[in-house]
Amino acid sequence: MKLIDLTGSVLRRPAPPKPAIVHADPDGVVVGHAIADDRPIDLPMPVTGQLQNRHTFVSGASGFGKTGLLLLWLLGMIARMARLPLAQRPAIIIWDPKGDLDELDSGIAAISDMLPFVSAIDPLQTAVPMNFCRLEVGILSPRLLTATLVDLVNAISSAGNGVALGNQQIIAIGAVIEAVLHAPGSSLHWAAQAFQPDGTAVLAGRTTSDTAREALLGLHLTPELSASCRIRLLQAFGGLGSEAWEASIGAPNCLSFRDMLLPGRITRFCLGNSPGALEAPVKVACMATFKLVLAAIQQRVTPFTGTPAVLVLDECAVVAPVIANSLEKTLSLTRSRGAGLVLATQSITQLSAVSPGLLSAVLTNCAYKVAGRVGVPSEAMLFAKEIADSGAAGSARDEMAQSLLKLKPREFVSFGQPGAPVRFVTDTLPKAAWLAAAEKHADAIAAARSRHIVPAGHWPTRLFDAAPRPQSDNTNPPTAGRRSHWG
Ligand SMILES: Nc1ncnc2c1ncn2[C@@H]1O[C@H](COP(=O)(O)OP(=O)(O)OP(=O)(O)O)[C@@H](O)[C@H]1O
Ligand SMILES: [Mg+2]
Numbered sequence: 001m002k003l004i005d006l007t008g009s010v011l012r013r014p015a016p017p018k019p020a021i022v023h024a025d026p027d028g029v030v031v032g033h034a035i036a037d038d039r040p041i042d043l044p045m046p047v048t049g050q051l052q053n054r055h056t057f058v059s060g061a062s063g064f065g066k067t068g069l070l071l072l073w074l075l076g077m078i079a080r081m082a083r084l085p086l087a088q089r090p091a092i093i094i095w096d097p098k099g100d101l102d103e104l105d106s107g108i109a110a111i112s113d114m115l116p117f118v119s120a121i122d123p124l125q126t127a128v129p130m131n132f133c134r135l136e137v138g139i140l141s142p143r144l145l146t147a148t149l150v151d152l153v154n155a156i157s158s159a160g161n162g163v164a165l166g167n168q169q170i171i172a173i174g175a176v177i178e179a180v181l182h183a184p185g186s187s188l189h190w191a192a193q194a195f196q197p198d199g200t201a202v203l204a205g206r207t208t209s210d211t212a213r214e215a216l217l218g219l220h221l222t223p224e225l226s227a228s229c230r231i232r233l234l235q236a237f238g239g240l241g242s243e244a245w246e247a248s249i250g251a252p253n254c255l256s257f258r259d260m261l262l263p264g265r266i267t268r269f270c271l272g273n274s275p276g277a278l279e280a281p282v283k284v285a286c287m288a289t290f291k292l293v294l295a296a297i298q299q300r301v302t303p304f305t306g307t308p309a310v311l312v313l314d315e316c317a318v319v320a321p322v323i324a325n326s327l328e329k330t331l332s333l334t335r336s337r338g339a340g341l342v343l344a345t346q347s348i349t350q351l352s353a354v355s356p357g358l359l360s361a362v363l364t365n366c367a368y369k370v371a372g373r374v375g376v377p378s379e380a381m382l383f384a385k386e387i388a389d390s391g392a393a394g395s396a397r398d399e400m401a402q403s404l405l406k407l408k409p410r411e412f413v414s415f416g417q418p419g420a421p422v423r424f425v426t427d428t429l430p431k432a433a434w435l436a437a438a439e440k441h442a443d444a445i446a447a448a449r450s451r452h453i454v455p456a457g458h459w460p461t462r463l464f465d466a467a468p469r470p471q472s473d474n475t476n477p478p479t480a481g482r483r484s485h486w487g
Pocket of ligand 1: 060065066067068100426427429
């Protein structure tokens with residue numbers, strides 16, 4: 001790999017042929033300009049009309065402009081979408097664990113009339129109804145939803161305690177979740193509560209699934225096993241100190257993941273308003289929503305010819321535990337099912353720390369890589385080792401590592417397009433125009449941020465509770481059917 005663009009050592013070497021990356025991609029979005037010659041640099045749409053998906057990886061130390069780059073790229077995509085007929089627009093789902101992409105809403109208002117398609121939702125603050133028992137997760141069967149949810153409990157447990165579920169816990173939690181999914185008006189609170197004394201018997205009386213009932217009654221629960229299952233379920237689905245989250249996962253009507261994947265929908269999970277950013281509830285909400293979106297996408301037929309989906313994860317290390325074991329599968333599955341991933345992270349060691357193969361899998365499967373400033377030499381060397389051609393000389397890797405350590409704010413190196421990597425600086429965000437649009441479209445932005453709030457008083461039904469919830473008006477299992485919150 002030639003590094004001439006990165007190191008400025010052009011004078012010492014013959015100049016390479018100028019790579020033809022400028023607007024090489026008809027679906028590209030210009031995000032910046034090359035430092036060497038001011039050429040516009042574009043990043044490809046993660047999905048195209050031909051469904052040739054291109055996962056992209058963005059890295060860079062804190063404060064060096066990753067989120068700024070994502071804003072430019074997303075707004076470019078949205079401006080492009082706005083010119084297409086609705087049926088041809090991709091769906092965009094964004095995970096914004098720190099709330100850094102809040103300006104996206106005003107940016108959208110400034111460039112298009114797409115705000116009615118935007119949902120900016122914070123499951124922890126606004127109690128977006130996400131009762132997993134009632135979610136329309138694509139065409140996921142209850143059996144597969146059970147497996148997905150058990151997997152999620154496992155990932156959250158592993159991330160929180162560093163310990164994966166044991167076999168007995170998997171069997172017990174699986175039986176309880178499957179029974180809960182087949183109990184009228186249920187919420188996942190029932191799952192944790194089923195592990196109190198006589199809980200499984202009570203649940204067996206409520207579930208409508210014979211298989212789940214048999215599995216429940218066949219469990220041999222010691223007090224220790226019950227206690228550990230209960231704690232893990234509380235960790236995953238409640239008991240995290242957020243009443244909004246609790247109301248959310250027990251709400252009778254819920255957000256439909258199928259709706260999120262409809263053409264032109266822009267959904268942003270903005271979780272940065274909680275105190276103590278990236279604390280447990282934020283991670284859990286990110287992991288849960290990401291896992292369920294992936295589950296919905298994996299249900300698509302392949303090769304998929306419907307609405308493509310762009311999935312953007314700022315701070316992707318937050319959800320790494322749920323994808324660590326199946327990342328390659330996830331990345332190839334999403335490719336064949338019409339979804340393109342954009343993964344951004346502050347530090348590549350955050351990924352390699354989750355599991356040894358995770359970083360290689362991400363870098364191998366992401367056709368495009370955009371690298372910003374790397375904080376420490378060891379990380380720069382790791383990055384250069386992973387990203388350089390296998391035949392690259394050690395000195396070329398050293399050069400690459402050195403150049404990554406010296407990048408200034410908003411400077412990135414783009415790998416993956418034809419030709420040599422190119423160092424570029426992101427264009428300046430038009431913040432004044434966004435501020436003006438935020439004022440002008442304040443009502444539409446407020447609507448985008450309140451589209452999915454759980455109605456007051458819709459507390460989850462608690463199968464095992466003697467005392468009613470405060471303000472509760474639904475102590476009986478709710479009977480409301482599924483309702484789309486997209487109107
Ligand atoms: N293209 C840009 N134009 C103008 N300002 C920018 C641009 N990109 C980033 N900034 C500003 O620089 C600051 C840091 O950038 P940004 O939030 O994008 O960093 P980051 O790499 O995402 O950091 P972190 O990892 O902590 O989230 C922010 O105040 C942001 O508004
Ligand atoms: Mg950021």
